[in-house]
Amino acid sequence: MLKEAASDTHKKRPRGPKPDRIEPSYLLDAAQRVFARDGVDGASIRAIAREARCDPSLLYYHFENKEAIFVAILDRKYGQMMPDLESVAAACAGQQSSSGRTPLQEALWQILRVYHKHLKDDAGFRTMMRGKVQACQGFSEREFMKYLSRMVQLMCTLFDGGIKSGELRKDIDPSITAFFLLRACIDMVDIFPAFSANFMLMPPEDARLLVEKQWFELFWAGIANTSYTTENK
Amino acid sequence: MLKEAASDTHKKRPRGPKPDRIEPSYLLDAAQRVFARDGVDGASIRAIAREARCDPSLLYYHFENKEAIFVAILDRKYGQMMPDLESVAAACAGQQSSSGRTPLQEALWQILRVYHKHLKDDAGFRTMMRGKVQACQGFSEREFMKYLSRMVQLMCTLFDGGIKSGELRKDIDPSITAFFLLRACIDMVDIFPAFSANFMLMPPEDARLLVEKQWFELFWAGIANTSYTTENK
DNA sequence: CTCATAATTCAACACATGTTGAAAGAGGCG
């Protein structure tokens, strides 16, 4: 009975043309698709090679081993994403927002949007994260935490500022709250919709938008200093 | 390099005495320990058999296959936990709490406690969940969703009541909010502390308590109807 | 004791896995 599943899962025809000269990034694309389909642990070197239409040995020519491939994908994505997140955080800080939102509320919302934008069309990376963040152990945990730490610090700084400016309640713990937001960021893109598909009667994309909006409202209501927002209205 | 890891991981001596007559529940205990150690997907029949000090074939004598073992563990745990959760929810509903909490706030907090109590000393089940809930796909998803649905419904009913009684804001979506709480329940026991260990300078157990309290406060502040709580003070 | 039945182990199958060393191919330069 595992035979059927295996043949169904692994014998999928690779898509896209094979280039004459294989670049490492081409291999990373293929690996990311397979990681997404089979999970990071479940994916095999042979499956990645099949997806890339090349020999398994070629992967060892370009990368040290399977873990190195995973880390390379991680580096590539966060290398694109982190500068954007940091610049958004810097730009929004201290600026007055047009809508009824406070500056910090606007900054957090923008960070959510940027994060989302980067991951929206990258189902491979998302699914990879979903399986990997959550496990939170083993296989290249250190590299993972390196990037997560940067995001936590980014948010933590914002929360510290929010407490000083009076936008946030004084009794929240910035680092814990940053951690809540980070987890929600990761969940948001994939896990919430996937789960909600089991409990709510609407298309996944609609569910995602609704859940994201609802969650942010709940989160903000939980951390906001109510006296600040009312006196600013 | 995988050889070392494999021998380190798999050659662990099984603990506890082997009983004369092997009961299915004894096998489930062993399987749960291995699932916890190696992950549900990573665990092999042979590793489970080694932990139980028996032959792999014996597992096929008592269970149909690996998935059946996993489902049996699931059934056993939720069979103990669900009645408790349901009775707590029923008992708290409509009752007046002594502390400053509203009845619903107290009920939600109690549910969190009961859930926690059931999972606190069952590291195997927790780690199993951690790896499995999050993947949210594949391997016996249906059985899993069956139980999660019951928990979501339970909470959803409470939130519906809270809106009617005026304890909660009218503009929250009960099913989505129930889903947030459910995810937090699952995260709470294991994931939050595991993550926080990377970002906070305190022992994991302290971090767990702190995070749990902080999260519930944030969550409640997000959903509570402020006019209700203030007029009850 | 005998014998049937339930519980447990043995041995093996076919296949998948990570990895490696040698071989083959391709492209440029003399």
Added chain:
DNA sequence: CGCCTCTTTCAACATGTGTTGAATTATGAG
């Protein structure tokens, strides 16, 4: 053409996997 270096593939290794059918042992009834 030959030679060299870089890229790619072939074939194989040792081991691990889920699973099964036959063989063995224990257990209890007559």
